[in-house]
Amino acid sequence: MRLDLAGKSFAGRPVLGPLRLAVERGQRVAVLGPSGIGKSTLLRILAGLDRDFDGRLEGRDRLAVVFQEPTLLPWRRAVANVTLPTGCPEAEARALLAQVGLSGHEDKFPRQLSLGQQRRLALARAFAARPDILLMDEPFASLDPGTAGRMMDLTAGLLDRSGAGLVLVTHDAAEAARLRAVPIRLAGSPAVPVP
Incomplete structure (x- = not known):
């Protein structure tokens, strides 16, 4: 760039x-x-x-962007917040969620996550875009x-x-x-x- x-x-x-x-x-x-x-x-x-x-x-x-606010899809579970925008396979999304410390939170909605967890979810989504x-x-x-x-x-x-x-x-x-x-x-x- x-x-x-x-x-x-x-x-x-x-x-x-x-x-x-x-x-x-x-x-x-x-x-x-x-x-x-x-x-x-x-x-x-x-x-x-x-x-x-x-x-x-x-x-x-x-490119992938991580904004000041997590900009997540509030009506989708954590794993879908990774797979839908990036097209990555669910298994890969779950592996990324584990890497960012969100194991056990894959099926939670963003509102069920703390701000720190939401930011980790946004980070996983960014890296899922490769x-x-x-x-x-x-x-x-x-x-x-x-x-x-x-x-x-x-x-x-x-x-x-x-x-x-x-x-x-x-x-x-x-x-x-x-x-x-x-x-x-x-x-x-x-x-x-x-x-």
Whole structure:
């Protein structure tokens, strides 16, 4: 995946300035900066969800996205939340659910799971898609420190096993370090990478 961004504006107000980013399988990058700087906007551009920008996005990488909120199907059980969006076989979905610590929860609905469990379910769904690059938008926000740490270690292990690349959006440099991601800091208005 390669992005050569000239700029991104909302209603004529520049949000992101010039930025170049290239990520391949196995590479890990963390986009850091304060809230409102444009990190999530950048991730939406990388995901192909926002095409209204000046510049060029290239690549045929298979992507999976883990959003700030788990974005699960509330009317489907956990295992179906993995199989339906990704098309993976049920046995593979159950194996992934076991890897993320959800054995015994496969037939529960999202509302029957804690927030931490819902986030692990979203992570299992993302890896079921067999991504070349995983895009994560502050996936550990609002989790207690212990749960967040376990989620980061789980994510690192799944990345190691799958060989997928990572683009992590966060405001916490410690998260980037724990996931062994190269930090890219955004600052200014419009936001641009800074040393």
